[in-house]
Amino acid sequence: MSAFVDGLAQFFVPTHLLAVVAIGLLAGQGALRFPITVFGAYTFGLSVGSIMIAAALRGQNTAPMLLGIAALSGIVIAAAWPIPYRAKEIAASALAGILAFNAPPQAIAIPSAVAEQVGVSVAALATFATIVFVAMRAARPWQRIGVRIIGSWIAASAILVLALWLTR
Amino acid sequence: MIVKSTLVRHHPGVMTMLLTRVAVAAMLPTMLLAAPALAHTGAGGAGGFVSGFTHPLFGPDHVVAMVAVGLWGALLGQPAIWLLPVVFPLVMAFGGVLGIVGVPIPSVETGIATSAIVLGIMVALAARVPLWTAVLLVGAFAIFHGYAHGRELPDGADAVAFATGFVIATGTLHLSGIAFGLLARWPAGRLAVRAAGAAIALIGALYLGGLV
Numbered sequence: 001m002s003a004f005v006d007g008l009a010q011f012f013v014p015t016h017l018l019a020v021v022a023i024g025l026l027a028g029q030g031a032l033r034f035p036i037t038v039f040g041a042y043t044f045g046l047s048v049g050s051i052m053i054a055a056a057l058r059g060q061n062t063a064p065m066l067l068g069i070a071a072l073s074g075i076v077i078a079a080a081w082p083i084p085y086r087a088k089e090i091a092a093s094a095l096a097g098i099l100a101f102n103a104p105p106q107a108i109a110i111p112s113a114v115a116e117q118v119g120v121s122v123a124a125l126a127t128f129a130t131i132v133f134v135a136m137r138a139a140r141p142w143q144r145i146g147v148r149i150i151g152s153w154i155a156a157s158a159i160l161v162l163a164l165w166l167t168r
Numbered sequence: 169m170i171v172k173s174t175l176v177r178h179h180p181g182v183m184t185m186l187l188t189r190v191a192v193a194a195m196l197p198t199m200l201l202a203a204p205a206l207a208h209t210g211a212g213g214a215g216g217f218v219s220g221f222t223h224p225l226f227g228p229d230h231v232v233a234m235v236a237v238g239l240w241g242a243l244l245g246q247p248a249i250w251l252l253p254v255v256f257p258l259v260m261a262f263g264g265v266l267g268i269v270g271v272p273i274p275s276v277e278t279g280i281a282t283s284a285i286v287l288g289i290m291v292a293l294a295a296r297v298p299l300w301t302a303v304l305l306v307g308a309f310a311i312f313h314g315y316a317h318g319r320e321l322p323d324g325a326d327a328v329a330f331a332t333g334f335v336i337a338t339g340t341l342h343l344s345g346i347a348f349g350l351l352a353r354w355p356a357g358r359l360a361v362r363a364a365g366a367a368i369a370l371i372g373a374l375y376l377g378g379l380v
Contacts, residue, residue, distance in 0.1 A: 014216070014217070014328035014329040014332060015328050018328060018332060063328075067328070075258070078254050078258065145250040148250065148254055149250065149253055149254055149339060149343075151254075152253075152254045152255075152256075152257045152258050152339075153257055153332075153335045153336060153339050155257070155258060155261065156257035156258055156260060156261035156264075156331075156335045157261075157328065157331040157332040157335045159261040159262075159264070159265060160261050160264045160265070160268070160317075160318065160321060160327075160331040160335075161321075161327045161328050161331050163264065163265040163268045163269065163318070164268050164321055164323065164327050164331075165327075167268055167269055167270075168268075168323055
């Protein structure tokens with residue numbers, strides 16, 4: 001149980017949250033019903049990333065990639081560009097896979113490591129689903145504007161940190 | 169006392185509540201006197217966010233300029249009311265990148281003070297300019313604000329939380345400007361908004377003159 005909670009905590013860091021909120025808003029923006037295929041792609045990406053980590057592939061610092069996807073998603077959300085569902089699915093699955101790589105389990109024992117990975121996945125899925133749902137429900141004009149404003153905030157934050165990491 | 173013990177016997181929840189209160193009372197002084205556990209991994213993110221969020225709030229020239237963006241957007245109406253707060257953070261990020269990379273931009277503080285003066289005057293005059301002019305003007309000033317922030321962005325793991333904090337604070341200042349600016353629907357409110365613009369311009373002039 002403690003390892004599962006550790007996994008949950010490992011997800012809730014600013015970089016992961018920024019990236020998942022961005023992709024969640026992108027998936028939910030303008031959607032009339034829950035984008036099940038994007039959610040499926042996200043789950044698939046998360047599963048593949050977790051399996052690769054479980055197959056003893058070393059976890060990498062993929063935070064710059066997460067921020068890159070967050071920045072691009074933020075710009076698309078702010079501009080309210082109607083991008084095809086296929087692009088959203090690819091972005092969601094790529095981000096989820098990269099996310100799993102950025103949060104490898106810290107425990108040495110296999111059961112604990114698996115519980116930790118499950119914790120990360122549950123937190124990532126729950127957060128994504130919540131954000132998609134919130135973005136979907138933002139149907140009134142001022143709510144849609146709010147989503148776009150949050151998109152611009154996400155893009156700005158991600159671009160600044162990316163620049164910092166690439167230069168220092 | 170009899171009443172109390174009867175109450176406890178028949179309602180076990182009351183006993184729990186009493187014990188909880190005693191425990192909290194005992195813990196409170198310890199919690200207040202204890203040093204924060206800075207080594208905890210989660211503390212860095214929260215600390216970074218709070219530092220980032222409060223960072224723009226400690227520069228009055230920055231604060232008034234951000235509020236002026238919101239006020240002007242509200243006075244201009246649709247679509248400027250939402251376009252300016254969307255454009256500003258994106259261009260500010262570009263300015264921030266220039267600051268991080270170290271591209272020399274002269275007189276950044278002058279640019280920030282000037283932004284307060286110009287935007288304040290626009291609000292005070294309730295200037296109605298074409299949308300592209302407003303976006304260009306606000307975008308140009310956003311570069312100065314972003315540059316100043318970019319130079320001060322801390323290195324390390326806290327950078328994401330810090331950047332998110334100060335972008336949200338900047339956006340919140342825009343939104344508060346918009347909220348106040350919506351008073352312009354009424355004649356007295358319009359007067360108040362325009363007076364706020366004049367005050368913002370005055371604060372900018374004080375900063376530019378080095379009087380603050």
